[in-house]
Amino acid sequence: xxxxxxxxxxxxxxxxxxxxxxxxxxxxxxxxxxxxxxxxxxxxxxxxxxxxxxxxxxxxxxxxxxxxxxxxxxxxxxxxxxxxxxxxxxxxxxxxxxxxxxxxxxxxxxxxxxxxxxxxxxxxxxxxxxxxxxxxxxxxxxxxxxxxxxxxxxxxxxxxxxxxxxxxxxxxxxxxxxxxxxxxxxxxxxxxxxxxxxxxxxxxxxxxxxxxxxxxxxxxxxxxxxxxxxxxxxxxxxxxxxxxxxxxxxxxxxxxxxxxxxxxxxxxxxxxxxxxxxxxxxxxxxxxxxxxxxxxxxxxxxxxxxxxxxxxxxxxxxxxxxxxxxxxxxxxxxxxxxxxxxxxxxxxxxxxxxxxxxxxxxxxxxxxxxxxxxxxxxxxxxxxxxxxxxxxxxxxxxxxxxxxxxxxxxxxxxxxxxxxxxxxxxxxxxxxxxxxxxxxxxxxx
Amino acid sequence: xxxxxxxxxxxxxxxxxxxxxxxxxxxxxxxxxxxxxxxxxxxxxxxxxxxxxxxxxxxxxxxxxxxxxxxxxxxxxxxxxxxxxxxxxxxxxxxxxxxxxxxxxxxxxxxxxxxxxxxxxxxxxxxxxxxxxxxxxxxxxxxxxxxxxxxxxxxxxxxxxxxxxxxxxxxxxxxxxxxxxxxxxxxxxxxxxxxxxxxxxxxxxxxxxxxxxxxxxxxxxxxxxxxxxxxxxxxx
Numbered sequence: 267x268x269x270x271x272x273x274x275x276x277x278x279x280x281x282x283x284x285x286x287x288x289x290x291x292x293x294x295x296x297x298x299x300x301x302x303x304x305x306x307x308x309x310x311x312x313x314x315x316x317x318x319x320x321x322x323x324x325x326x327x328x329x330x331x332x333x334x335x336x337x338x339x340x341x342x343x344x345x346x347x348x349x350x351x352x353x354x355x356x357x358x359x360x361x362x363x364x365x366x367x368x369x370x371x372x373x374x375x376x377x378x379x380x381x382x383x384x385x386x387x388x389x390x391x392x393x394x395x396x397x398x399x400x401x402x403x404x405x406x407x408x409x410x411x412x413x414x415x416x417x418x419x420x421x422x423x424x425x426x427x428x429x430x431x432x433x434x435x436x437x438x439x440x441x442x443x444x445x446x447x448x449x450x451x452x453x454x455x456x457x458x459x460x461x462x463x464x465x466x467x468x469x470x471x472x473x474x475x476x477x478x479x480x481x482x483x484x485x486x487x488x489x490x491x492x493x494x495x496x497x498x499x500x501x502x503x504x505x506x507x508x509x510x511x512x513x514x515x516x517x518x519x520x521x522x523x524x525x526x527x528x529x530x531x532x533x534x535x536x537x538x539x540x541x542x543x544x545x546x547x548x549x550x551x552x553x554x555x556x557x558x559x560x561x562x563x564x565x566x567x568x569x570x571x572x573x574x575x576x577x578x579x580x581x582x583x584x585x586x587x588x589x590x591x592x593x594x595x596x597x598x599x600x601x602x603x604x605x606x607x608x609x610x611x612x613x614x615x616x617x618x619x620x621x622x623x624x625x626x627x628x629x630x631x632x633x634x635x636x637x638x639x640x641x642x643x644x645x646x647x648x649x650x651x652x653x654x655x656x657x658x659x660x661x662x663x664x665x666x667x668x669x670x671x672x673x674x675x676x677x678x679x680x681x682x683x684x685x686x687x688x689x690x691x692x693x694x695x696x697x698x699x700x701x702x703x704x705x706x707x708x709x710x711x
Numbered sequence: 712x713x714x715x716x717x718x719x720x721x722x723x724x725x726x727x728x729x730x731x732x733x734x735x736x737x738x739x740x741x742x743x744x745x746x747x748x749x750x751x752x753x754x755x756x757x758x759x760x761x762x763x764x765x766x767x768x769x770x771x772x773x774x775x776x777x778x779x780x781x782x783x784x785x786x787x788x789x790x791x792x793x794x795x796x797x798x799x800x801x802x803x804x805x806x807x808x809x810x811x812x813x814x815x816x817x818x819x820x821x822x823x824x825x826x827x828x829x830x831x832x833x834x835x836x837x838x839x840x841x842x843x844x845x846x847x848x849x850x851x852x853x854x855x856x857x858x859x860x861x862x863x864x865x866x867x868x869x870x871x872x873x874x875x876x877x878x879x880x881x882x883x884x885x886x887x888x889x890x891x892x893x894x895x896x897x898x899x900x901x902x903x904x905x906x907x908x909x910x911x912x913x914x915x916x917x918x919x920x921x922x923x924x925x926x927x928x929x930x931x932x933x934x935x936x937x938x939x940x941x942x943x944x945x946x947x
Binding site: 269272276279280282595598600603604605606608704708 | 769810812823828868
């Protein structure tokens with residue numbers, strides 16, 4: 267056992283005779299190992315972020331959103347055609363045994379007024395359950411209550427940013443927001459904490475922005491605003507006759523999601539021809555995301571693997587040169603009693619020492635991945651040159667948000683591979699050295 | 712009487728550019744323990760070949776070579792290596808120390824190949840370094856030593872495993888006359904301690920320090936002073 271240490275010490279001494287050569291060789295392995303760890307960490311971070319955003323929608327949920335059919339014709343004479351999810355659809359879906367609840371909303375885009383202040387907001391007619399569904403938290407006051415819905419009160423709850431824009435430092439509770447189109451005042455009973463926008467997930471769900479929201483009871487909306495949305499904007503004139511913008515179906519159990527989906531499709535098959543619904547099943551997206559992740563990670567690992575192989579070739583190259591340079595030494599050692607396998611050992615110890623040092627430094631280099639990525643993002647965000655050159659928001663959203671996570675197994679994996687690379691690519695040069703004729707070798711140089 | 716080496720009817724042939732070269736054509740001699748022999752001869756005489764065979768670096772085509780009790784002429788590479796490690800001490804013209812090792816580590820090398828590197832072995836290395844006059848330079852590297860000093864290290868190295876004989880190939884070839892004398896004195900000392908020394912040289916000056924001369928010519932022994940009564944070597 268002690269022999270290995272003394273062999274290692276001698277090996278390292280030999281490597282230190284040519285520090286530049288050895289360093290460059292180690293660099294090759296370092297890059298390979300660090301990139302395995304980096305790429306897997308980034309892949310993990312991206313997958314995690316994607317899955318988190320999907321999971322946010324609720325794995326047990328099925329989201330059915332009203333979509334304006336492309337074929338709709340709006341003309342003054344015939345009047346607008348109703349489309350989208352109806353209240354009757356909701357009743358039907360509620361009757362499906364595996365459905366726990368169906369949460370409904372109706373959205374309008376309108377300008378909100380308070381005194382001289384205005385803001386382009388999103389009016390969301392909803393129920394108290396909506397806050398839980400979208401993980402909204404009360405900052406001040408309260409969210410909507412069942413009593414508000416039963417009495418169809420003209421109450422509203424606003425997002426933090428709306429409070430800031432319209433009311434500045436004043437306390438908005440008790441004040442009223444004016445909607446000129448409907449000649450209506452809505453009294454504010456609560457302010458919700460700021461909620462980050464969700465990313466646009468795959469499927470037909472674009473990102474949701476919560477910052478300009480004003481929540482009113484859906485019963486109030488139905489009574490005082492109705493289902494018809496007339497918008498005149500910049501010369502265009504559109505009329506949308508929609509009952510519900512979206513319903514979110516909550517399934518009782520994860521395992522029933524897909525069967526419930528089939529059931530729903532059957533229930534709502536009348537809509538199929540109209541193409542006025544967009545259905546998103548987060549669980550399906552989640553499963554898909556998991557499958558993609560595996561492929562993605564394997565792909566990343568392969569790329570990193572390539573660079574490890576290149577590093578190994580570097581080792582072989584250097585070792586072959588070294589063996590030639592040390593022909594005399596090999597001859598001398600043979601004369602002093604080294605067997606062929608002693609020579610092989612000697613050179614293998616050197617290549618493994620090289621590749622292992624590359625492995626250790628590579629692991630350290632890999633571990634700093636999260637710090638470096640965050641530092642890079644920080645620099646891009648705060649440097650003024652970035653205004654002209656490159657902005658943080660130019661990056662795909664998922665890259666802005668994701669946190670690289672060092673994958674557990676990637677460290678021993680990368681390290682283990684670095685040792686194997688040293689052995690694999692060192693064997694050939696070592697054998698060349700061992701098979702030299704000692705007499706020839708002694709004559710060399 | 713014990714023999715360090717017994718050579719009987721040694722032949723060595725090899726092929727060079729399609730021709731058979733007969734480097735040794737039936738060489739026979741014995742080397743008793745404690746002998747101090749010079750092997751001489753012009754180039755092409757088979758001197759180097761004999762050196763290589765004696766040193767177990769090459770195998771004879773025909774004939775036998777007994778080192779101690781073993782016939783090495785048919786041994787395989789691994790066994791020959793073991794022989795070299797344990798029973799033969801090489802000293803080269805250009806010293807051939809290993810550059811990245813210290814003086815002490817250089818002397819240890821044959822020990823390592825015999826798997827006898829332990830505290831006792833290390834102590835013997837120090838003692839041998841002491842004996843050749845380099846006890847105070849154990850941690851020096853070869854490039855920090857003069858030619859004569861390097862050769863002393865090589866001689867210490869050759870003795871570490873208590874070999875059957877020291878095999879020295881032109882040991883003073885790269886040294887000036889003063890240093891040559893010093894090295895030859897060292898050899899004389901070793902001889903007086905009872906060590907067996909085989910020295911290959913082309914210089915009569917150097918050969919005159921030895922007790923016996925074997926001259927080769929065209930692959931055969933032309934002169935063996937042990938046999939013609941001109942040497943002190945007794946062969947019973």
